[in-house]
Amino acid sequence: MKNKTVSHINEKINWKDITPGGVINVSGSAHEFKTGDWRTMRPEWIQNKCKQCLLCAPVCPDSSIPVENKQREEFDYDHCKGCGVCFKACPFEAIEFAKETK
Numbered sequence: 001m002k003n004k005t006v007s008h009i010n011e012k013i014n015w016k017d018i019t020p021g022g023v024i025n026v027s028g029s030a031h032e033f034k035t036g037d038w039r040t041m042r043p044e045w046i047q048n049k050c051k052q053c054l055l056c057a058p059v060c061p062d063s064s065i066p067v068e069n070k071q072r073e074e075f076d077y078d079h080c081k082g083c084g085v086c087f088k089a090c091p092f093e094a095i096e097f098a099k100e101t102k
């Protein structure tokens with residue numbers, strides 16, 4: 001059976017754009033894609049409970065908890081996939097975790 005996704009992608013690629021041997025010579029970056037669209041669960045930051053301990057930021061596998069000047073900021077929902085690891089890591093109940101409603 002033909003893979004529709006691959007077929008769709010192939011229609012957009014000109015053979016002149018393909019490298020010899022199909023070698024991939026540039027790096028990819030998840031930041032170029034809004035992978036947060038996959039999310040079925042959503043973390044919510046409860047700012048007034050947050051102690052800025054920063055235990056949540058380094059455990060996020062998608063780097064979706066930005067930190068500026070030693071302070072965490074709002075979730076990057078474009079890339080958060082809703083795994084819930086930050087929710088588990090927060091010792092102050094400053095993150096709620098519920099079904100995505102979008």
Ligand code: SF4
Pocket residue numbers: 043059060061062063064065075079080081082083084085086087
């Ligand atoms: S739910 Fe997962 S992906 Fe989203 S911010 Fe928390 S740890 Fe990162």
Ligand code: SF4
Pocket residue numbers: 045049050051052053054055056057072089090091092093094095
């Ligand atoms: S782990 Fe909880 S209290 Fe600590 S910075 Fe993250 S949200 Fe705030």
